[in-house]
Amino acid sequence: MTDSTVVPLQALKVSCSNCTLRELCLPLGLNREEMTRLDAVIRQSRRLKRGEALFRNGEGFKSLYAVRTGFFKTCISSQDGREQVTGFHMSGELMGLDGISANVHGCNAVALEDSEVCELPFSRMQNLALEIPSLQHHFYRLMSREIVRDHNVMMLLGNMKAEERLAAFLINLSQRLTVRGFAANDFILRMSREEIGSFLGLKLETVSRTLSKFQQQGWIAVDHKHIQLEQPEQLKQLVAGCANAHPTPNH
Amino acid sequence: MTDSTVVPLQALKVSCSNCTLRELCLPLGLNREEMTRLDAVIRQSRRLKRGEALFRNGEGFKSLYAVRTGFFKTCISSQDGREQVTGFHMSGELMGLDGISANVHGCNAVALEDSEVCELPFSRMQNLALEIPSLQHHFYRLMSREIVRDHNVMMLLGNMKAEERLAAFLINLSQRLTVRGFAANDFILRMSREEIGSFLGLKLETVSRTLSKFQQQGWIAVDHKHIQLEQPEQLKQLVAGCANAHPTPNH
DNA sequence: CCAACGCTTTGACCAACATCAAGGCTTACT
DNA sequence: AGTAAGCCTTGATGTTGGTCAAAGCGTTGG
Missing domain, CATH: 1.10.10.10 (Winged helix-like DNA-binding domain superfamily/Winged helix DNA-binding domain)
Incomplete structure:
Protein backbone atom coordinates (compact mmCIF):
# COMPACT_ATOMS: atom_id res chain seq x y z
CA MET A 1 0.00 0.00 0.00
CA THR A 2 1.19 3.50 -0.78
CA ASP A 3 1.58 5.91 2.09
CA SER A 4 -1.88 7.40 2.38
CA THR A 5 -0.61 10.98 2.65
CA VAL A 6 0.99 10.84 -0.75
CA VAL A 7 -1.98 9.81 -2.84
CA PRO A 8 -4.23 12.77 -2.04
CA LEU A 9 -1.38 15.19 -2.74
CA GLN A 10 -0.90 13.73 -6.19
CA ALA A 11 -4.61 13.76 -6.73
CA LEU A 12 -4.83 17.43 -5.85
CA LYS A 13 -2.03 18.49 -8.08
CA VAL A 14 -3.79 19.61 -11.22
CA SER A 15 -1.68 21.13 -13.92
CA CYS A 16 -1.76 20.89 -17.64
CA SER A 17 2.01 21.02 -17.86
CA ASN A 18 2.52 17.54 -16.49
CA CYS A 19 -0.84 16.05 -17.39
CA THR A 20 -0.70 12.78 -19.28
CA LEU A 21 -3.58 14.01 -21.43
CA ARG A 22 -1.57 16.97 -22.65
CA GLU A 23 -1.61 15.73 -26.21
CA LEU A 24 -5.35 15.12 -26.32
CA CYS A 25 -6.71 18.03 -24.41
CA LEU A 26 -6.23 21.75 -24.56
CA PRO A 27 -2.65 22.91 -24.65
CA LEU A 28 -1.04 22.81 -28.04
CA GLY A 29 2.15 24.60 -28.86
CA LEU A 30 2.28 26.70 -25.72
CA ASN A 31 5.61 27.78 -24.31
CA ARG A 32 6.47 27.30 -20.65
CA GLU A 33 5.26 30.69 -19.52
CA GLU A 34 1.94 30.33 -21.31
CA MET A 35 1.50 26.86 -19.86
CA THR A 36 2.03 28.23 -16.38
CA ARG A 37 -0.62 30.87 -16.90
CA LEU A 38 -2.98 28.20 -18.15
CA ASP A 39 -2.30 26.06 -15.08
CA ALA A 40 -3.25 29.02 -12.93
CA VAL A 41 -6.67 29.22 -14.51
CA ILE A 42 -7.60 25.51 -14.50
CA ARG A 43 -9.51 24.75 -11.34
CA GLN A 44 -8.84 21.83 -9.13
CA SER A 45 -10.35 18.67 -10.46
CA ARG A 46 -13.70 17.41 -9.32
CA ARG A 47 -14.61 13.79 -8.65
CA LEU A 48 -17.94 12.28 -9.54
CA LYS A 49 -19.47 8.96 -8.69
CA ARG A 50 -21.22 6.80 -11.23
CA GLY A 51 -24.63 8.21 -12.04
CA GLU A 52 -23.81 11.68 -10.73
CA ALA A 53 -24.49 14.71 -12.92
CA LEU A 54 -21.64 17.10 -13.66
CA PHE A 55 -24.08 19.75 -14.86
CA ARG A 56 -27.67 19.81 -15.96
CA ASN A 57 -29.57 21.34 -18.82
CA GLY A 58 -30.75 24.80 -17.82
CA GLU A 59 -28.16 25.44 -15.11
CA GLY A 60 -26.07 28.57 -15.42
CA PHE A 61 -22.99 28.09 -17.56
CA LYS A 62 -19.69 29.06 -15.95
CA SER A 63 -17.17 26.46 -16.99
CA LEU A 64 -16.14 23.89 -19.52
CA TYR A 65 -15.01 20.53 -18.21
CA ALA A 66 -12.32 18.20 -19.49
CA VAL A 67 -12.54 14.53 -18.61
CA ARG A 68 -9.42 13.40 -16.73
CA THR A 69 -10.51 9.87 -15.96
CA GLY A 70 -13.78 8.04 -16.38
CA PHE A 71 -16.59 8.21 -18.86
CA PHE A 72 -19.56 10.52 -19.45
CA LYS A 73 -22.67 10.81 -21.53
CA THR A 74 -24.28 14.09 -22.55
CA CYS A 75 -27.96 14.12 -23.37
CA ILE A 76 -30.94 16.35 -23.95
CA SER A 77 -34.54 15.49 -23.28
CA SER A 78 -37.82 16.57 -24.79
CA GLN A 79 -40.84 17.93 -23.05
CA ASP A 80 -42.56 14.56 -23.13
CA GLY A 81 -39.52 12.76 -21.78
CA ARG A 82 -37.78 11.34 -24.83
CA GLU A 83 -34.05 11.34 -24.28
CA GLN A 84 -31.38 11.84 -26.91
CA VAL A 85 -27.80 11.00 -26.00
CA THR A 86 -25.71 13.54 -27.90
CA GLY A 87 -22.33 12.03 -27.10
CA PHE A 88 -20.08 9.84 -25.01
CA HIS A 89 -16.95 11.41 -23.62
CA MET A 90 -13.69 9.91 -22.44
CA SER A 91 -10.41 11.25 -21.09
CA GLY A 92 -9.09 14.38 -22.72
CA GLU A 93 -12.46 15.35 -24.21
CA LEU A 94 -14.21 18.62 -23.46
CA MET A 95 -17.83 19.00 -22.37
CA GLY A 96 -20.05 22.04 -22.09
CA LEU A 97 -19.34 23.87 -25.34
CA ASP A 98 -23.06 24.08 -26.02
CA GLY A 99 -23.48 26.23 -22.92
CA ILE A 100 -21.59 29.21 -24.30
CA SER A 101 -24.32 30.38 -26.66
CA ALA A 102 -26.93 31.19 -24.05
CA ASN A 103 -24.87 31.18 -20.86
CA VAL A 104 -26.88 28.16 -19.79
CA HIS A 105 -25.90 24.52 -20.08
CA GLY A 106 -27.56 23.01 -23.13
CA CYS A 107 -27.49 19.38 -22.00
CA ASN A 108 -27.04 17.07 -19.04
CA ALA A 109 -23.60 15.59 -18.46
CA VAL A 110 -23.69 12.39 -16.41
CA ALA A 111 -20.79 10.22 -15.24
CA LEU A 112 -21.19 6.61 -16.43
CA GLU A 113 -18.45 5.45 -14.06
CA ASP A 114 -16.56 7.06 -11.21
CA SER A 115 -14.81 9.94 -12.90
CA GLU A 116 -12.68 13.00 -12.51
CA VAL A 117 -12.83 16.24 -14.47
CA CYS A 118 -10.86 19.48 -14.74
CA GLU A 119 -12.90 22.62 -14.54
CA LEU A 120 -12.04 25.41 -16.99
CA PRO A 121 -13.73 28.64 -15.89
CA PHE A 122 -14.84 30.00 -19.22
CA SER A 123 -14.51 33.74 -18.72
CA ARG A 124 -10.97 33.35 -17.43
CA MET A 125 -10.17 31.07 -20.35
CA GLN A 126 -11.55 33.70 -22.68
CA ASN A 127 -9.33 36.37 -21.19
CA LEU A 128 -6.33 34.12 -21.45
CA ALA A 129 -7.22 33.35 -25.06
CA LEU A 130 -7.04 37.08 -25.82
CA GLU A 131 -3.42 37.07 -24.74
CA ILE A 132 -2.34 33.71 -26.13
CA PRO A 133 -3.31 33.59 -29.80
CA SER A 134 -2.58 29.91 -30.16
CA LEU A 135 -4.97 29.20 -27.28
CA GLN A 136 -7.71 31.19 -28.97
CA HIS A 137 -7.12 29.31 -32.17
CA HIS A 138 -7.13 26.01 -30.39
CA PHE A 139 -10.51 26.80 -28.86
CA TYR A 140 -11.95 27.58 -32.26
CA ARG A 141 -10.58 24.31 -33.55
CA LEU A 142 -12.06 22.34 -30.68
CA MET A 143 -15.49 23.84 -31.23
CA SER A 144 -15.22 23.26 -34.95
CA ARG A 145 -14.28 19.65 -34.32
CA GLU A 146 -17.41 19.22 -32.25
CA ILE A 147 -19.45 20.60 -35.16
CA VAL A 148 -17.79 18.16 -37.57
CA ARG A 149 -18.49 15.32 -35.18
CA ASP A 150 -22.14 16.33 -34.93
CA HIS A 151 -22.46 16.42 -38.71
CA ASN A 152 -21.12 12.90 -38.90
CA VAL A 153 -23.70 11.82 -36.34
CA MET A 154 -26.36 13.40 -38.55
CA MET A 155 -25.14 11.26 -41.43
CA LEU A 156 -25.31 8.24 -39.16
CA LEU A 157 -28.84 9.00 -37.98
CA GLY A 158 -30.13 10.12 -41.35
CA ASN A 159 -28.65 7.62 -43.75
CA MET B 1 -35.74 53.06 -63.69
CA THR B 2 -32.91 53.99 -61.38
CA ASP B 3 -29.81 55.54 -62.90
CA SER B 4 -27.73 52.51 -63.78
CA THR B 5 -24.52 53.96 -62.34
CA VAL B 6 -25.99 54.12 -58.86
CA VAL B 7 -27.08 50.54 -58.41
CA PRO B 8 -23.68 48.86 -58.86
CA LEU B 9 -22.12 51.33 -56.44
CA GLN B 10 -24.59 50.39 -53.76
CA ALA B 11 -24.11 46.73 -54.51
CA LEU B 12 -20.36 47.01 -54.13
CA LYS B 13 -20.49 48.83 -50.86
CA VAL B 14 -20.09 46.13 -48.32
CA SER B 15 -19.90 47.19 -44.72
CA CYS B 16 -21.25 45.76 -41.56
CA SER B 17 -21.91 49.18 -40.13
CA ASN B 18 -24.81 49.92 -42.42
CA CYS B 19 -25.85 46.35 -43.22
CA THR B 20 -29.49 45.55 -42.68
CA LEU B 21 -28.47 42.19 -41.25
CA ARG B 22 -26.46 43.85 -38.50
CA GLU B 23 -28.71 42.43 -35.81
CA LEU B 24 -28.61 38.87 -37.12
CA CYS B 25 -25.05 38.53 -38.18
CA LEU B 26 -21.72 39.19 -36.59
CA PRO B 27 -21.34 42.55 -34.96
CA LEU B 28 -22.80 42.83 -31.51
CA GLY B 29 -22.00 45.65 -29.15
CA LEU B 30 -19.10 47.03 -31.13
CA ASN B 31 -18.30 50.73 -30.96
CA ARG B 32 -17.79 52.81 -34.07
CA GLU B 33 -14.03 52.36 -34.24
CA GLU B 34 -14.29 48.59 -33.82
CA MET B 35 -16.98 48.44 -36.46
CA THR B 36 -14.72 50.29 -38.88
CA ARG B 37 -11.92 47.82 -38.30
CA LEU B 38 -14.35 44.98 -38.90
CA ASP B 39 -15.51 46.56 -42.14
CA ALA B 40 -11.89 46.68 -43.27
CA VAL B 41 -11.57 42.92 -42.89
CA ILE B 42 -14.82 41.80 -44.49
CA ARG B 43 -14.24 41.09 -48.15
CA GLN B 44 -16.40 42.30 -50.92
CA SER B 45 -19.46 40.20 -51.36
CA ARG B 46 -19.63 37.39 -53.87
CA ARG B 47 -22.61 36.50 -56.02
CA LEU B 48 -23.65 32.97 -56.83
CA LYS B 49 -26.19 31.63 -59.24
CA ARG B 50 -28.65 28.92 -58.33
CA GLY B 51 -26.92 25.56 -58.15
CA GLU B 52 -23.45 27.06 -57.81
CA ALA B 53 -21.16 25.85 -55.02
CA LEU B 54 -19.71 28.42 -52.64
CA PHE B 55 -17.17 25.91 -51.39
CA ARG B 56 -16.74 22.16 -51.52
CA ASN B 57 -15.82 19.51 -49.04
CA GLY B 58 -12.08 19.01 -49.05
CA GLU B 59 -11.14 22.44 -50.40
CA GLY B 60 -8.74 24.50 -48.36
CA PHE B 61 -10.43 26.57 -45.69
CA LYS B 62 -9.66 30.28 -45.74
CA SER B 63 -12.89 32.08 -44.96
CA LEU B 64 -16.25 31.93 -43.32
CA TYR B 65 -19.20 33.18 -45.33
CA ALA B 66 -22.28 35.07 -44.21
CA VAL B 67 -25.39 34.92 -46.34
CA ARG B 68 -26.46 38.41 -47.43
CA THR B 69 -29.30 37.42 -49.72
CA GLY B 70 -30.51 34.09 -51.00
CA PHE B 71 -30.57 30.61 -49.64
CA PHE B 72 -28.04 27.79 -49.23
CA LYS B 73 -27.81 24.18 -48.27
CA THR B 74 -24.77 22.56 -46.70
CA CYS B 75 -24.28 18.83 -47.10
CA ILE B 76 -21.82 16.01 -46.73
CA SER B 77 -21.72 12.82 -48.74
CA SER B 78 -20.53 9.34 -48.03
CA GLN B 79 -18.14 7.23 -50.03
CA ASP B 80 -20.98 5.34 -51.68
CA GLY B 81 -22.82 8.52 -52.59
CA ARG B 82 -25.43 8.95 -49.87
CA GLU B 83 -25.98 12.63 -49.19
CA GLN B 84 -26.85 14.21 -45.87
CA VAL B 85 -28.03 17.81 -45.87
CA THR B 86 -26.66 19.26 -42.63
CA GLY B 87 -28.46 22.57 -42.81
CA PHE B 88 -30.29 25.26 -44.74
CA HIS B 89 -28.98 28.80 -44.44
CA MET B 90 -30.65 32.14 -44.99
CA SER B 91 -29.62 35.77 -44.68
CA GLY B 92 -27.45 36.63 -41.70
CA GLU B 93 -26.37 33.05 -41.12
CA LEU B 94 -22.76 31.93 -41.15
CA MET B 95 -21.36 28.98 -43.08
CA GLY B 96 -18.03 27.22 -42.95
CA LEU B 97 -17.46 26.86 -39.21
CA ASP B 98 -16.76 23.16 -39.69
CA GLY B 99 -13.72 24.03 -41.77
CA ILE B 100 -11.74 25.52 -38.91
CA SER B 101 -10.85 22.23 -37.26
CA ALA B 102 -8.79 20.79 -40.10
CA ASN B 103 -8.22 23.86 -42.27
CA VAL B 104 -10.31 22.14 -44.90
CA HIS B 105 -13.97 22.69 -45.65
CA GLY B 106 -16.01 19.94 -44.03
CA CYS B 107 -19.05 20.15 -46.29
CA ASN B 108 -20.37 21.46 -49.58
CA ALA B 109 -22.24 24.75 -49.56
CA VAL B 110 -24.57 25.18 -52.53
CA ALA B 111 -26.80 28.12 -53.43
CA LEU B 112 -30.44 27.08 -53.80
CA GLU B 113 -31.31 30.40 -55.42
CA ASP B 114 -29.30 33.30 -56.79
CA SER B 115 -27.46 34.52 -53.71
CA GLU B 116 -24.89 36.86 -52.32
CA VAL B 117 -22.46 36.26 -49.47
CA CYS B 118 -19.92 38.23 -47.47
CA GLU B 119 -16.52 36.64 -47.16
CA LEU B 120 -14.85 36.76 -43.74
CA PRO B 121 -11.16 35.81 -44.09
CA PHE B 122 -10.73 33.69 -41.01
CA SER B 123 -7.16 34.43 -40.02
CA ARG B 124 -7.80 38.17 -40.19
CA MET B 125 -10.98 37.72 -38.17
CA GLN B 126 -8.98 35.78 -35.61
CA ASN B 127 -6.46 38.57 -35.29
CA LEU B 128 -9.20 41.11 -34.92
CA ALA B 129 -10.86 38.94 -32.27
CA LEU B 130 -7.65 39.10 -30.23
CA GLU B 131 -8.02 42.85 -30.06
CA ILE B 132 -11.79 43.11 -29.70
CA PRO B 133 -12.87 40.90 -26.80
CA SER B 134 -16.55 41.18 -27.60
CA LEU B 135 -15.87 39.95 -31.11
CA GLN B 136 -14.00 36.94 -29.77
CA HIS B 137 -16.87 36.20 -27.43
CA HIS B 138 -19.38 36.60 -30.22
CA PHE B 139 -17.52 34.03 -32.31
CA TYR B 140 -17.57 31.54 -29.48
CA ARG B 141 -21.27 32.12 -29.11
CA LEU B 142 -21.94 31.62 -32.79
CA MET B 143 -20.05 28.34 -32.83
CA SER B 144 -21.80 27.22 -29.68
CA ARG B 145 -25.14 28.06 -31.24
CA GLU B 146 -24.30 25.85 -34.18
CA ILE B 147 -23.54 23.01 -31.76
CA VAL B 148 -26.87 23.51 -30.00
CA ARG B 149 -28.64 23.51 -33.34
CA ASP B 150 -26.92 20.29 -34.34
CA HIS B 151 -27.94 18.63 -31.08
CA ASN B 152 -31.55 19.56 -31.74
CA VAL B 153 -31.26 17.99 -35.19
CA MET B 154 -29.95 14.83 -33.51
CA MET B 155 -33.08 14.80 -31.35
CA LEU B 156 -35.15 15.22 -34.49
CA LEU B 157 -33.40 12.41 -36.35
CA GLY B 158 -33.14 10.10 -33.37
CA ASN B 159 -36.52 10.43 -31.70
C1' DC C 1 -44.17 26.42 -79.56
C1' DC C 2 -42.88 21.96 -78.67
C1' DA C 3 -40.24 18.38 -76.61
C1' DA C 4 -37.62 16.64 -73.01
C1' DC C 5 -36.40 16.58 -68.56
C1' DG C 6 -36.92 17.04 -63.74
C1' DC C 7 -39.82 17.32 -59.87
C1' DT C 8 -43.88 15.90 -57.51
C1' DT C 9 -47.74 13.08 -56.36
C1' DT C 10 -49.98 8.84 -55.50
C1' DG C 11 -50.68 3.86 -55.21
C1' DA C 12 -49.31 -0.94 -54.14
C1' DC C 13 -46.30 -3.64 -51.83
C1' DC C 14 -42.43 -4.73 -48.67
C1' DA C 15 -38.74 -4.66 -45.18
C1' DA C 16 -36.63 -2.90 -41.27
C1' DC C 17 -37.22 -1.69 -37.06
C1' DA C 18 -40.46 -0.94 -33.09
C1' DT C 19 -43.47 -2.82 -29.81
C1' DC C 20 -45.07 -6.16 -26.63
C1' DA C 21 -43.96 -9.88 -23.76
C1' DA C 22 -41.51 -13.35 -21.11
C1' DG C 23 -37.61 -15.32 -18.96
C1' DG C 24 -32.69 -15.36 -17.42
C1' DC C 25 -28.79 -13.20 -15.59
C1' DT C 26 -26.21 -9.65 -12.80
C1' DT C 27 -25.85 -6.36 -9.63
C1' DA C 28 -26.99 -3.83 -5.62
C1' DC C 29 -28.88 -3.46 -1.32
C1' DT C 30 -30.09 -5.07 3.32
C1' DA D 1 -26.51 -14.66 1.83
C1' DG D 2 -30.89 -13.51 0.18
C1' DT D 3 -33.85 -10.74 -2.36
C1' DA D 4 -35.36 -7.16 -5.26
C1' DA D 5 -34.44 -4.34 -9.04
C1' DG D 6 -32.47 -3.49 -13.24
C1' DC D 7 -30.48 -4.98 -17.48
C1' DC D 8 -30.17 -8.01 -21.28
C1' DT D 9 -31.73 -11.44 -24.59
C1' DT D 10 -34.96 -13.55 -27.53
C1' DG D 11 -39.40 -14.46 -29.74
C1' DA D 12 -43.89 -13.08 -31.86
C1' DT D 13 -46.29 -9.57 -33.94
C1' DG D 14 -47.25 -4.84 -35.72
C1' DT D 15 -46.43 -0.38 -37.95
C1' DT D 16 -43.91 3.13 -40.03
C1' DG D 17 -41.62 4.51 -43.58
C1' DG D 18 -38.97 2.65 -47.68
C1' DT D 19 -39.09 0.80 -52.40
C1' DC D 20 -40.87 0.33 -56.88
C1' DA D 21 -43.74 2.06 -60.38
C1' DA D 22 -46.55 5.12 -63.15
C1' DA D 23 -48.58 9.31 -64.36
C1' DG D 24 -49.21 14.49 -64.08
C1' DC D 25 -47.40 18.91 -64.02
C1' DG D 26 -43.94 22.71 -64.81
C1' DT D 27 -40.02 24.36 -66.44
C1' DT D 28 -36.34 24.85 -69.62
C1' DG D 29 -34.05 24.92 -73.75
C1' DG D 30 -34.02 24.41 -78.61
Missing part, protein backbone atom coordinates in the same frame (compact mmCIF):
# COMPACT_ATOMS: atom_id res chain seq x y z
CA MET A 160 -27.32 4.51 -42.06
CA LYS A 161 -28.96 1.17 -41.27
CA ALA A 162 -28.95 -0.38 -37.81
CA GLU A 163 -25.99 -2.66 -38.52
CA GLU A 164 -23.98 0.18 -40.01
CA ARG A 165 -24.72 2.43 -37.05
CA LEU A 166 -23.62 -0.13 -34.52
CA ALA A 167 -20.50 -1.05 -36.47
CA ALA A 168 -19.59 2.62 -36.75
CA PHE A 169 -20.15 3.02 -33.04
CA LEU A 170 -17.89 0.09 -32.12
CA ILE A 171 -15.13 1.15 -34.49
CA ASN A 172 -15.29 4.71 -33.20
CA LEU A 173 -15.02 3.56 -29.58
CA SER A 174 -12.17 1.25 -30.48
CA GLN A 175 -10.22 4.03 -32.17
CA ARG A 176 -10.67 6.48 -29.35
CA LEU A 177 -9.54 3.85 -26.84
CA THR A 178 -6.49 3.05 -28.95
CA VAL A 179 -5.40 6.68 -28.97
CA ARG A 180 -5.53 6.59 -25.17
CA GLY A 181 -3.33 3.53 -24.97
CA PHE A 182 -6.07 0.99 -24.27
CA ALA A 183 -6.63 -2.24 -26.13
CA ALA A 184 -8.33 -1.64 -29.46
CA ASN A 185 -10.25 -4.90 -29.59
CA ASP A 186 -11.14 -5.73 -26.02
CA PHE A 187 -13.09 -3.28 -23.89
CA ILE A 188 -15.92 -2.74 -21.45
CA LEU A 189 -18.93 -0.74 -22.48
CA ARG A 190 -19.63 1.91 -19.91
CA MET A 191 -23.16 2.58 -21.11
CA SER A 192 -26.33 0.49 -21.23
CA ARG A 193 -27.94 -0.88 -24.38
CA GLU A 194 -30.60 1.76 -23.99
CA GLU A 195 -28.02 4.56 -23.95
CA ILE A 196 -26.31 3.14 -27.02
CA GLY A 197 -29.70 2.98 -28.68
CA SER A 198 -30.53 6.53 -27.75
CA PHE A 199 -27.30 7.76 -29.26
CA LEU A 200 -27.77 5.71 -32.45
CA GLY A 201 -31.47 6.37 -32.91
CA LEU A 202 -32.39 2.73 -32.23
CA LYS A 203 -34.34 0.88 -29.56
CA LEU A 204 -32.44 -1.15 -27.01
CA GLU A 205 -33.81 -4.43 -28.41
CA THR A 206 -32.41 -3.60 -31.83
CA VAL A 207 -29.00 -2.86 -30.29
CA SER A 208 -29.07 -6.18 -28.47
CA ARG A 209 -30.20 -8.12 -31.51
CA THR A 210 -27.61 -6.52 -33.75
CA LEU A 211 -24.81 -7.27 -31.30
CA SER A 212 -26.01 -10.88 -31.24
CA LYS A 213 -25.99 -10.96 -35.02
CA PHE A 214 -22.40 -9.68 -35.13
CA GLN A 215 -21.49 -12.35 -32.61
CA GLN A 216 -23.13 -15.12 -34.64
CA GLN A 217 -21.10 -14.01 -37.63
CA GLY A 218 -17.98 -14.33 -35.52
CA TRP A 219 -17.13 -10.66 -35.85
CA ILE A 220 -17.30 -9.87 -32.15
CA ALA A 221 -17.64 -11.64 -28.80
CA VAL A 222 -20.27 -10.21 -26.47
CA ASP A 223 -20.33 -10.98 -22.77
CA HIS A 224 -22.70 -8.41 -21.36
CA LYS A 225 -20.66 -5.18 -21.30
CA HIS A 226 -17.43 -6.90 -22.25
CA ILE A 227 -16.88 -6.64 -25.99
CA GLN A 228 -14.12 -8.15 -28.06
CA LEU A 229 -13.68 -7.28 -31.70
CA GLU A 230 -12.59 -10.52 -33.32
CA GLN A 231 -12.80 -9.37 -36.92
CA PRO A 232 -12.69 -5.58 -36.78
CA GLU A 233 -11.95 -5.48 -40.52
CA GLN A 234 -15.44 -6.84 -41.18
CA LEU A 235 -16.95 -4.06 -39.11
CA LYS A 236 -14.82 -1.48 -40.88
CA GLN A 237 -15.88 -2.84 -44.22
CA LEU A 238 -19.52 -2.54 -43.22
CA VAL A 239 -18.94 1.13 -42.39
CA ALA A 240 -16.66 1.92 -45.31
CA GLY A 241 -19.43 2.73 -47.76
CA CYS A 242 -21.28 5.13 -45.49
CA ALA A 243 -18.20 6.87 -44.12
CA ASN A 244 -17.67 10.52 -44.93
CA ALA A 245 -16.19 10.82 -48.41
CA HIS A 246 -13.84 13.54 -47.12
CA PRO A 247 -12.97 12.48 -43.59
CA THR A 248 -11.61 15.27 -41.45
CA PRO A 249 -8.27 14.45 -39.84
CA ASN A 250 -8.42 14.84 -36.10
CA HIS A 251 -5.44 17.17 -35.85
CA MET B 160 -39.14 12.04 -33.89
CA LYS B 161 -41.70 10.55 -36.28
CA ALA B 162 -42.06 11.69 -39.88
CA GLU B 163 -44.97 14.03 -39.13
CA GLU B 164 -43.16 15.57 -36.20
CA ARG B 165 -40.01 16.11 -38.24
CA LEU B 166 -41.84 17.83 -41.02
CA ALA B 167 -43.89 19.97 -38.67
CA ALA B 168 -40.73 20.98 -36.83
CA PHE B 169 -39.12 21.83 -40.13
CA LEU B 170 -41.99 24.05 -41.28
CA ILE B 171 -42.26 25.82 -37.94
CA ASN B 172 -38.53 26.41 -37.87
CA LEU B 173 -38.54 27.87 -41.38
CA SER B 174 -41.50 30.04 -40.51
CA GLN B 175 -39.81 31.45 -37.43
CA ARG B 176 -36.57 32.21 -39.20
CA LEU B 177 -38.45 33.98 -41.98
CA THR B 178 -40.44 36.00 -39.46
CA VAL B 179 -37.27 37.28 -37.80
CA ARG B 180 -36.16 38.52 -41.23
CA GLY B 181 -39.36 40.41 -41.81
CA PHE B 182 -41.00 37.94 -44.18
CA ALA B 183 -44.48 36.50 -43.86
CA ALA B 184 -44.62 33.76 -41.25
CA ASN B 185 -47.33 31.69 -42.89
CA ASP B 186 -46.81 32.07 -46.61
CA PHE B 187 -43.52 31.22 -48.21
CA ILE B 188 -41.71 29.53 -51.07
CA LEU B 189 -39.59 26.49 -50.39
CA ARG B 190 -36.19 26.96 -51.92
CA MET B 191 -35.25 23.29 -51.73
CA SER B 192 -36.62 20.14 -53.36
CA ARG B 193 -38.58 17.41 -51.58
CA GLU B 194 -35.49 15.27 -51.81
CA GLU B 195 -33.36 17.88 -50.04
CA ILE B 196 -35.95 18.28 -47.31
CA GLY B 197 -35.97 14.51 -46.95
CA SER B 198 -32.21 14.31 -46.77
CA PHE B 199 -32.15 16.89 -43.99
CA LEU B 200 -34.96 15.16 -42.06
CA GLY B 201 -33.78 11.59 -42.58
CA LEU B 202 -36.79 10.72 -44.77
CA LYS B 203 -37.31 9.74 -48.39
CA LEU B 204 -38.77 12.28 -50.76
CA GLU B 205 -41.99 10.25 -51.13
CA THR B 206 -42.53 10.40 -47.39
CA VAL B 207 -42.03 14.16 -47.41
CA SER B 208 -44.55 14.51 -50.21
CA ARG B 209 -47.09 12.22 -48.56
CA THR B 210 -46.77 13.95 -45.22
CA LEU B 211 -47.26 17.37 -46.78
CA SER B 212 -50.38 16.01 -48.49
CA LYS B 213 -51.61 14.66 -45.18
CA PHE B 214 -51.16 18.06 -43.52
CA GLN B 215 -53.03 19.60 -46.39
CA GLN B 216 -55.92 17.14 -46.11
CA GLN B 217 -56.21 18.05 -42.45
CA GLY B 218 -56.46 21.69 -43.43
CA TRP B 219 -53.31 22.63 -41.58
CA ILE B 220 -51.40 23.85 -44.62
CA ALA B 221 -51.94 24.60 -48.28
CA VAL B 222 -49.40 23.13 -50.66
CA ASP B 223 -48.96 24.36 -54.18
CA HIS B 224 -45.69 22.87 -55.31
CA LYS B 225 -43.04 24.99 -53.57
CA HIS B 226 -45.54 27.51 -52.31
CA ILE B 227 -46.56 26.70 -48.75
CA GLN B 228 -49.15 28.41 -46.61
CA LEU B 229 -49.53 27.57 -42.96
CA GLU B 230 -53.27 27.77 -42.35
CA GLN B 231 -53.27 26.36 -38.83
CA PRO B 232 -49.73 26.81 -37.56
CA GLU B 233 -50.93 26.14 -34.00
CA GLN B 234 -51.71 22.56 -35.00
CA LEU B 235 -48.20 22.11 -36.32
CA LYS B 236 -46.75 23.65 -33.16
CA GLN B 237 -48.84 21.35 -31.04
CA LEU B 238 -47.55 18.36 -32.95
CA VAL B 239 -44.00 19.47 -32.20
CA ALA B 240 -44.61 20.60 -28.63
CA GLY B 241 -44.08 17.20 -27.05
CA CYS B 242 -40.79 16.48 -28.76
CA ALA B 243 -39.33 19.96 -28.39
CA ASN B 244 -36.29 20.45 -26.21
CA ALA B 245 -37.39 20.61 -22.57
CA HIS B 246 -34.91 23.46 -22.00
CA PRO B 247 -34.95 25.44 -25.22
CA THR B 248 -31.95 27.67 -25.69
CA PRO B 249 -32.88 31.29 -26.38
CA ASN B 250 -31.31 32.53 -29.59
CA HIS B 251 -29.64 35.59 -28.03
